Amino acid sequence: MGGYILKRILFAIPTLIGVTIGIFLMVRLLPGDIIDILFGGDLNASEEVKDKARAQLGLTGSYPEQYWRWISGVFQGDLGFSLRNTEPVSDIILGALPITLELVFLGLLIAVIVGVPLGVISAVKRDSAHDYAARVGGLVGVSIPSFWLATLLLLFTSRAFGWVPPLNYTAPWDDPIANLSQFILPAISISVFTLAIVMRMVRATMLEVLGQDYVRTARAKGVNRRTVVSKHALRNALIPVITIVGFEIGVLIGGAAIVEIIFGLPGIGYVLLQAIFGRDYPVIQAATLLIAFTFIFANLLVDILYGVVDPRISQE
Amino acid sequence: MSKDNASEAPDSPRAGELNRRELLVKAGAVGVGAVAAGSLAGGAKAATRRTRATPIKRGGRIIWALESDPVHVAPYGQILTSGHWGKEFAYDSLVEWDRNLNVKPALAASFKIVSKTEILWNLKKGIKFHNGKELTADDVVYSVGKMLNPPLPGSISTTPQVPSIAGADAVSKYVVRLRLKAPDARVIGFFAWGRYAPIVPEGLYDQINVARNAIGTGPYKMVGFNPNDRVEYVANQSFWKTGLPYMDAITLKTLPDEQARVAALRAGAIDGATLSVDVARSLANVSDLTVLKGPNAAFRELQMTIKVGEDKPWHDQRVRLAVMHGINRADIIQRVYSGEAEYSGFVPPGYGPWPLTDAELKQKYLKFDLVMAKKLMADAGLAKGFSVTMTCFAGQDYPQVSAVVQSQLKKLNIDVNIVAQESGTFGANNGAGRFDWDLTGRGMRGDVDGYVSEFHPAAANFKIWYPEYRNVKAWRGIGNGRIELDPAKRLPIYQEAQRQLLLNPVQIPLVAIKKYQVVRKRVQGMYVAYSDFNSGLRNVWLDG
Numbered sequence: 106m107g108g109y110i111l112k113r114i115l116f117a118i119p120t121l122i123g124v125t126i127g128i129f130l131m132v133r134l135l136p137g138d139i140i141d142i143l144f145g146g147d148l149n150a151s152e153e154v155k156d157k158a159r160a161q162l163g164l165t166g167s168y169p170e171q172y173w174r175w176i177s178g179v180f181q182g183d184l185g186f187s188l189r190n191t192e193p194v195s196d197i198i199l200g201a202l203p204i205t206l207e208l209v210f211l212g213l214l215i216a217v218i219v220g221v222p223l224g225v226i227s228a229v230k231r232d233s234a235h236d237y238a239a240r241v242g243g244l245v246g247v248s249i250p251s252f253w254l255a256t257l258l259l260l261f262t263s264r265a266f267g268w269v270p271p272l273n274y275t276a277p278w279d280d281p282i283a284n285l286s287q288f289i290l291p292a293i294s295i296s297v298f299t300l301a302i303v304m305r306m307v308r309a310t311m312l313e314v315l316g317q318d319y320v321r322t323a324r325a326k327g328v329n330r331r332t333v334v335s336k337h338a339l340r341n342a343l344i345p346v347i348t349i350v351g352f353e354i355g356v357l358i359g360g361a362a363i364v365e366i367i368f369g370l371p372g373i374g375y376v377l378l379q380a381i382f383g384r385d386y387p388v389i390q391a392a393t394l395l396i397a398f399t400f401i402f403a404n405l406l407v408d409i410l411y412g413v414v415d416p417r418i419s420q421e
Numbered sequence: 422m423s424k425d426n427a428s429e430a431p432d433s434p435r436a437g438e439l440n441r442r443e444l445l446v447k448a449g450a451v452g453v454g455a456v457a458a459g460s461l462a463g464g465a466k467a468a469t470r471r472t473r474a475t476p477i478k479r480g481g482r483i484i485w486a487l488e489s490d491p492v493h494v495a496p497y498g499q500i501l502t503s504g505h506w507g508k509e510f511a512y513d514s515l516v517e518w519d520r521n522l523n524v525k526p527a528l529a530a531s532f533k534i535v536s537k538t539e540i541l542w543n544l545k546k547g548i549k550f551h552n553g554k555e556l557t558a559d560d561v562v563y564s565v566g567k568m569l570n571p572p573l574p575g576s577i578s579t580t581p582q583v584p585s586i587a588g589a590d591a592v593s594k595y596v597v598r599l600r601l602k603a604p605d606a607r608v609i610g611f612f613a614w615g616r617y618a619p620i621v622p623e624g625l626y627d628q629i630n631v632a633r634n635a636i637g638t639g640p641y642k643m644v645g646f647n648p649n650d651r652v653e654y655v656a657n658q659s660f661w662k663t664g665l666p667y668m669d670a671i672t673l674k675t676l677p678d679e680q681a682r683v684a685a686l687r688a689g690a691i692d693g694a695t696l697s698v699d700v701a702r703s704l705a706n707v708s709d710l711t712v713l714k715g716p717n718a719a720f721r722e723l724q725m726t727i728k729v730g731e732d733k734p735w736h737d738q739r740v741r742l743a744v745m746h747g748i749n750r751a752d753i754i755q756r757v758y759s760g761e762a763e764y765s766g767f768v769p770p771g772y773g774p775w776p777l778t779d780a781e782l783k784q785k786y787l788k789f790d791l792v793m794a795k796k797l798m799a800d801a802g803l804a805k806g807f808s809v810t811m812t813c814f815a816g817q818d819y820p821q822v823s824a825v826v827q828s829q830l831k832k833l834n835i836d837v838n839i840v841a842q843e844s845g846t847f848g849a850n851n852g853a854g855r856f857d858w859d860l861t862g863r864g865m866r867g868d869v870d871g872y873v874s875e876f877h878p879a880a881a882n883f884k885i886w887y888p889e890y891r892n893v894k895a896w897r898g899i900g901n902g903r904i905e906l907d908p909a910k911r912l913p914i915y916q917e918a919q920r921q922l923l924l925n926p927v928q929i930p931l932v933a934i935k936k937y938q939v940v941r942k943r944v945q946g947m948y949v950a951y952s953d954f955n956s957g958l959r960n961v962w963l964d965g
Contacts, residue, residue, distance in 0.1 A: 136846035140578075158578050190493035190632045190648065191574035197648070256680045263684035272484070272674050272690055273651065367678040371649035379490065379649065384845055 110409065117401045124397040125390065129172050132389050139188050139384040162188050175390065185387035194391045197376060204274060205372035209357045211292035213350055216299035221346065224307025228315065229334060239304060246301025252363040255294035259367065272369055291368045295361050299353045303346055310342040344414055351407030355400030475945050481963040482670040483944065485955065486682045486694035490649050490675045493632040496619045497567045498575015502953055505616050507652045509954050510671060512619030512637035515542055515612045520948055522773050524613045528556060528620055528638060534906055537604035544595040548661040550622045551642040558591035563623040565589035574632045582617050584608045604904040606911060607868040614867035640666040640959050649675060667962035686710060686939060693940035693947065698761055701937035713938045715949030716771035718865040720933040721822055725858050727887040727927060733857065736889065738925055739801040745929050747794035747833045748826060750787060753932055757821045765933035767919050768872045771951055774912055775869040777919055786923040791832060798833055806834025811858040812850060815841040822931065823860045854885040865952050869915050873899050876922055887927050895921035
């Protein structure tokens, strides 16, 4: 297992370097650069003034030179400075990351806590009213865009209860209740799609597992149904769920941007989106690198967990 | 309950339920680009309605939602309008506009134009910055230096907005000499506008992180700024205007999503916000809310390029005039804005005494006359029309206006292909002149010159956009107007320049829109500022 993990980490390095090159080039291929943004609509700006602005922002030199300046800084822990407000990019990322991590964690927690039991019930009570309700609910869940649901929830609570989540971020250790009340609606918004996927996946694998010989043997030996489901079947049915959760961590880190914007949560997705509009290259590059790193790390974690959940895999 | 602006007489388009809904496009907020500074003097008509006044009560906190993040709050070099939203309550300038855009004394009690290139400013005595330091001439000298060369995080991209200021000297403790490189009438308006001209204490950039903090003379002291989150202010108890401010604190919360702002308003989580016309009007019957509206300097226009080496149909003046008279602005006003917009020339309505009258525009220069337009096209040998690509911002009302213009110009056999672009892409292409036509919006200017200077050959963008354009009469007016310091003499110069530009247009001004803000009933004294800032918040109070 140790050798496997090391091999995966070594493979991750060229992947990340490839990501840095890719994102470095992609943002520069976008029409317009930050100079165009800064001078957009300006009717009296000469090329000389624009060149001075480029020098002021450190945008001189060829692309390889600019890339090397940036990547060598990254290896030294220096992510550079925002072109829009000169704040250290590391400060920007560190300020936004806890918000997104909490949002993603809560979203996935809701998805798993609700999705797994629903999937089990749906499988055990196959073709019952519960099963049909869960399957229809799952279909609706994968169809609803998270940003649409977020807006709907906000408008509903404001109209029905005269309440919206608190606008100012409170850390969970400062005031857990205020923190939870701020995150509950956005977490629900981003959880629904994953919840539906988890529910459907658990249902499908449970049905498969429940049809296995060893399950029939356990039932024949008189093991009660609850023990068969929870102890013998569920553990095997959870393996695909681990895959989904690992995959969704990476997706949601960046994909929660719209929900963050709707609820006024200054997380990573929000920061990245604003940076793209403003052509703030260092922030775009750092945030994308973080998302890529999270993706790779989460998938590595998933693979390790596979070995824990399924001893056959770790032996292989 | 909504409050219509009784002082305005909106156009009266044809009646009937019109097909606006099919023009609505969901879009995010898009900031309109930077503007050139200028001076504005004399009586102005940008009066807006405000919330009904009740006896003033002191205290409390108001929470206002911003539709875009300020990014940073440095006093100089801030190109974004939202950047000024974040810092405007911390700073003042030498003069200021009142709500009708009349220039009033501010930090300077008076100024004297000594010569065409020298202005003396007499500062008020005893004004304190938020750190307790008294305002003196040295602070103004320092501030002017930063205006001319804004350090990071500001951008020197704002320096073209600054008039021909050479520098400033302290004549005495409270007297400043402002030196100009050349006669430039834009100076007074530049300071009154304040966007690029706040006065800060000497040495500010060495004392604090200006990206996150502010020290000024404004009615509120900034106590915190979290990017993408909020700006926090508390009252300046030593504010130089006795009796102000009324509030204890202001919070500016960034909420880019419009529906989130609506939800927060309904729930009472915020006290006010800017909203689009349709959304604001939908809240007209909400008992706890008041809908405010006011004229806005952001008029829409159709830009064309006339470049060397190209032989495009609109290089012919007759074709441009055909487009000018082939567009039915009343139709745009009704279909896109439900009647809540006005005809606009090159200087938008409400910008002081400078714009041409509504009657003059409707009856002559912007008159919808399809017969004349077709004749002009025929005279130019283009009765069969032509095809053109028109780019526009992908957000706000631009796609809708583009669609209406497209449908109208079909009658002239002009086939307009609309390409909506993201703001960065649009700005890049626009700045480089990489377009044939585009539909865009102008913004606020400090001086009337800012609305016409782009048509003069001395302007940088002229060389990029329309180097083949000729309009000597307009050029003469623009050149003379900039160096004439007497407002009474400037007025006829600029009005004639506008007429000449409308007779031989290279851009087609369309309509001036209105800005809507919705506040909770407890907010008193608020008004929609013409400048696109939230200046009304300086003087509000809470009733209950």
